[in-house]
Amino acid sequence: MAAPDPIPTAGGATPNRGAFPRTRRPQRDWTPWLAGALTVGVLLLFLVYPIFTTLASSFVPQGRALALQNLSLVNFERFFTSPLYQRAFVNSLVVSLSVTAIATLLALPAAHAMARVQIPARNLLMSLSVIPLIAPPFIGAYSWVILLGRSGIVTHYLDSWFGLSVPSIFGPFGIILALSLSYFPFVFLIVQGALAAADPFIEESANIMGASRWRILRTITFPLVIPSIASGALIVFIRSLGNVGVPAVLGGDYYVLPTLILFQVEGFFNLNGAAAIAMVNVLLVMAFLLLIRRFQGKKRYVTLTGTTRGARRSTRPLDVVLGSAYVWGLMFLALLPQILVVFSSFAERWAGTLFPTQYGLGNYRLILGSVLQPIVNSVTLAGVATVMALAFGLITAYVSLRKRFAGRWLIDLTVMLPFVLPGIVTGVAYLTTFNTGPLAMTGTAAILVFAYFVRRLAYAFRSISAAIGQVDTALEDASTICGASWGRTIRKVTVPLIAPGILAGGILVFSTLIGELSVTIMLFSGAWKTVSIAIFEYLTSYRTAPAAAMGTIVIVITLTLVFTASRLLRRGMADLFR
Numbered sequence: 001m002a003a004p005d006p007i008p009t010a011g012g013a014t015p016n017r018g019a020f021p022r023t024r025r026p027q028r029d030w031t032p033w034l035a036g037a038l039t040v041g042v043l044l045l046f047l048v049y050p051i052f053t054t055l056a057s058s059f060v061p062q063g064r065a066l067a068l069q070n071l072s073l074v075n076f077e078r079f080f081t082s083p084l085y086q087r088a089f090v091n092s093l094v095v096s097l098s099v100t101a102i103a104t105l106l107a108l109p110a111a112h113a114m115a116r117v118q119i120p121a122r123n124l125l126m127s128l129s130v131i132p133l134i135a136p137p138f139i140g141a142y143s144w145v146i147l148l149g150r151s152g153i154v155t156h157y158l159d160s161w162f163g164l165s166v167p168s169i170f171g172p173f174g175i176i177l178a179l180s181l182s183y184f185p186f187v188f189l190i191v192q193g194a195l196a197a198a199d200p201f202i203e204e205s206a207n208i209m210g211a212s213r214w215r216i217l218r219t220i221t222f223p224l225v226i227p228s229i230a231s232g233a234l235i236v237f238i239r240s241l242g243n244v245g246v247p248a249v250l251g252g253d254y255y256v257l258p259t260l261i262l263f264q265v266e267g268f269f270n271l272n273g274a275a276a277i278a279m280v281n282v283l284l285v286m287a288f289l290l291l292i293r294r295f296q297g298k299k300r301y302v303t304l305t306g307t308t309r310g311a312r313r314s315t316r317p318l319d320v321v322l323g324s325a326y327v328w329g330l331m332f333l334a335l336l337p338q339i340l341v342v343f344s345s346f347a348e349r350w351a352g353t354l355f356p357t358q359y360g361l362g363n364y365r366l367i368l369g370s371v372l373q374p375i376v377n378s379v380t381l382a383g384v385a386t387v388m389a390l391a392f393g394l395i396t397a398y399v400s401l402r403k404r405f406a407g408r409w410l411i412d413l414t415v416m417l418p419f420v421l422p423g424i425v426t427g428v429a430y431l432t433t434f435n436t437g438p439l440a441m442t443g444t445a446a447i448l449v450f451a452y453f454v455r456r457l458a459y460a461f462r463s464i465s466a467a468i469g470q471v472d473t474a475l476e477d478a479s480t481i482c483g484a485s486w487g488r489t490i491r492k493v494t495v496p497l498i499a500p501g502i503l504a505g506g507i508l509v510f511s512t513l514i515g516e517l518s519v520t521i522m523l524f525s526g527a528w529k530t531v532s533i534a535i536f537e538y539l540t541s542y543r544t545a546p547a548a549a550m551g552t553i554v555i556v557i558t559l560t561l562v563f564t565a566s567r568l569l570r571r572g573m574a575d576l577f578r
Contacts, residue, residue: 038395039392039395039396039399039411040411042392043411043414043415046450046453046454047414047417047418047454048414049433050426050429050430050432050433050434051417051429053066053429053432053433054275054278054279054425054428054429054432054433055275055279057271057272057275057432058075058076058272058275058276058278058279059071059072059073059075059276060072060075060272061074061075061272062075062268062270062271062272062273064272075272075273075275075276076276076280078273078276079280084255084260085260085277087255088255088256088257088259088260088277089257089280091172091254091255091256092241092256092257092258092281092284093284094172095172095175095176095179095240095241095247095256096237096240096241096284097237098172098176098180099176099179099180099183099236099237099240100233100236100237100240102176102180102184103179103180103183103184103186103187103233103236104184104187104229104232104233104236106180106181106184106188106330107184107185107186107187107188107191107232108187108191108222108229109326110184110188110192110326110327110330111187111188111191111192111195112195112217112221112222113322113323113324113326113327114126114188114192114323114327115192115195115196115313116195116313116314117313117314117319117320117323117324118313118314118315118320119320119323119324119327120320120324125327125328125331126192128331128335129185129188129189129331129334130185130189130562131334131335131338131555131559132181132182132183132184132185132334132335132338133182133183133185133186134511134512134555134558134559134562135182135338135515135551135554135555135558136245136515136516136517136532136554137178137179137182137183137243137245137246138243138245138246138248138249138517138532138535138536138539139337139338139341139515139535139547139551139554139555140178140182140337140338140340140341140551141174141178141245141246141249141250141337141539142249142250142539142544142547143336143337143338143340143341143344144169144174144177144178144250144337145169145170145174145250146340146344146544147336147340148166148169148174149169151354152169153354153355154166156354169250170250170251170252170254171250171251171252171254172254174250175246175247175250175251175254175256178246178250178337179239179240179243179246181333181334181337182246182334183235183236183239183240184236184330184334185334186232186235186236186239187229187232187233187235187236188232189232190228190229190231190232191225191228191229191232193228194224194225194227194228195221195225200312202220202224203216203220203221206219206220230292230295233292234288234289234292234420237285237288238285238420238421238422239422241257241258241281241284241285241422242258242281242421242422242423242424242425242518243258243422243518244258244259244261244262244423244424244517244518244521245517245518245521245532245536247259248262248536248540249536249539249540257277257280257281258281258422258424258518260277261274261277261278261281261424261428261522262424262521262522264277265428265431265522271428271431271432271435272432274428274431274432275428275429275432277428278424278425278428278429281422281424281425282421282422282425285420285421285422289420338555341548341551341552341555342548342552342555343548344356344544344545344548345363345364345545345548345549345551345552346359346360346361346363347359347363347545347548348360348362348363348545350545363545363546363548363549364549366546366549367546367549367550367553371534371546371550373529374529374530374531374533374534374550375531375550375553377528377529377530377531378513378514378515378530378531378532379514380445381445381448381449381452381513381528381530382452382509382510382513382514382516383510384445384449385448385449385450385452385453385456385509385513386456386460386506386509386510386513387506388449388453389453389456389457389459389460389506389509390460390464390502390505390506390509392453392457392460393457393460393461393463393464393505394460394464394490394495394502396411396415396457396461397461397464397465397468398464398468398490398494399411400412400465401465401468401469402468402473402476415457415458415461416458416461418454418455418457418458419458422518423455423516423517423518423519424518424519424521424522426451426454426455426518426519427451427518427519427520427521427522427523428522430447430450430451430519430522430523431522431523434447442523442525443525443527444525444528445527445528447523448519448520448523448524448528448530451519451523452513452516452519455513455516455519456509456512456513459505459508459509459512460505460506460509462505463501463502463504463505463508464498464501464502464505466501467497467498467500467501467502467505468494468498468501470498471494471497471498475493475497476489476493476494479492479493500568503565503568504565504566504568505565507561507562507564507565507568508561508562508565510561511557511558511561511562511565512558514531514532514554514557514558515531515532515535515554515558516530516532517532517533517536520532520533521533521536531550531553531554532554534550535547535550535551535554538550
């Protein structure tokens with residue numbers, strides 16, 4: 001069969017096959033793959049490597065090289081032979097479990113009242129609940145000494161009016177009290193959000209069937225939000241188990257694992273022993289996490305259906321009065337240490353009297369005149385770490401959400417790992433890993449910056465991931481079709497669209513790093529003393545008024561930054577911490 005004749009053109013000429021240019025195969029853009037490789041490399045070097053080094057060092061006796069023949073259980077044997085280690089282990093369990101239980105019990109009624117009762121000034125209450133989270137607990141810890149110490153304000157009036165006495169604020173009572181009132185908002189905010197979003201028809205159906213309010217609450221309302229309760233309780237457990245500032249200020253001789261780590265490092269520079277204690281700390285976190293997962297795995301929870309409305313809030317006068325009284329009373333107790341910090345910052349003479357005898361701005365003049373360097377150091381270190389966390393968080397979040405490759409879930413897990421590790425464990429890991437060798441950074445600003453970066457990377461990652469998830473991929477696809485490279489698309493299309501989310505995430509990271517203590521106390525040097533270390537030194541030397549002035553500055557800075565972030569995202573301040 002003969003081939004058909006070529007179709008002539010309009011001018012009668014036959015088209016030349018060679019006149020049409022060959023279609024080029026699109027070149028593969030390796031930029032996202034390089035970004036993914038950079039992500040993996042940084043995570044391995046600054047997160048996975050320190051953790052595994054710490055784990056290995058915990059099995060090596062002090063003064064021995066990290067080698068296979070030197071592996072031993074001598075550092076862990078102290079938990080069976082040393083009374084100090086045994087007391088610290090038991091004390092840590094008592095404190096962390098007590099704080100978790102008390103914080104949860106305090107938070108649940110408040111969360112239910114805010115979600116189910118028409119509480120006046122609800123938005124203000126939600127914003128106030130954030131303050132205990134952004135104000136480092138150790139700053140307000142000494143306020144409880146002023147209130148409940150031997151010569152405390154509350155102690156004086158309880159004794160003179162009612163003849164009552166309170167337990168010593170130094171020891172487990174003070175630690176548990178301070179941490180419970182600082183950390184209950186974690187449970188409160190998460191559970192309140194879950195209750196507000198829960199399907200109202202389930203409870204309404206039970207009410208129609210004749211169930212009492214208490215029965216509905218006990219068998220429907222709270223069981224449906226058990227996952228949220230467990231999530232909040234886990235955060236509280238991790239924070240209380242790893243907190244070093246409050247036990248150091250209020251503990252006295254009551255050692256817990258974080259203060260025992262501090263004792264081993266500052267007293268003997270026993271990094272191997274500190275690593276072993278840190279690993280025990282991690283094991284306790286893992287055990288609590290597995291316990292919660294095992295408990296949750298036995299049940300199935302459904303709190304959201306196709307409904308588009310929330311539950312009706314009760315307007316009964318009794319409900320409003322009782323709910324408002326409880327929530328406002330709880331917030332007042334939680335904010336009382338911060339209120340007293342601000343009050344104490346203006347005290348110029350306060351010795352042997354119930355209240356100051358002279359007020360003024362002398363403490364602020366002292367701080368801003370001669371002790372300004374720690375504030376400058378904190379702003380510098382937190383600023384550099386924030387920029388790193390945002391840049392790396394942007395790359396990681398984009399690769400994780402937009403690219404498909406095996407092991408993507410591993411990046412997500414690794415980025416979020418520091419979020420479930422106590423801060424002092426990260427400090428021990430960096431001190432152990434980067435103390436010697438080619439990557440030695442001990443005593444420099446770099447070790448603090450990288451530790452801060454790792455600790456808060458999860459915040460930037462979550463904030464930017466949420467922003468990227470709201471951007472339609474068609475916009476990026478259109479840029480690519482028009483010939484823009486991956487990098488140019490990110491720079492010209494994606495980043496401008498998610499800029500508010502990036503900025504808000506940066507503010508959140510920066511504000512939570514200003515008063516960071518658990519990592520800093522393990523890694524700081526004289527040249528890079530931060531504001532949290534300066535406050536801690538003032539408190540431990542009983543110079544409470546300058547400490548209060550510096551603490552007030554930190555609280556004002558962090559509160560202003562968090563408020564700015566909430567305005568940028570057009571979300572409530574409380575929503576940033578859910």
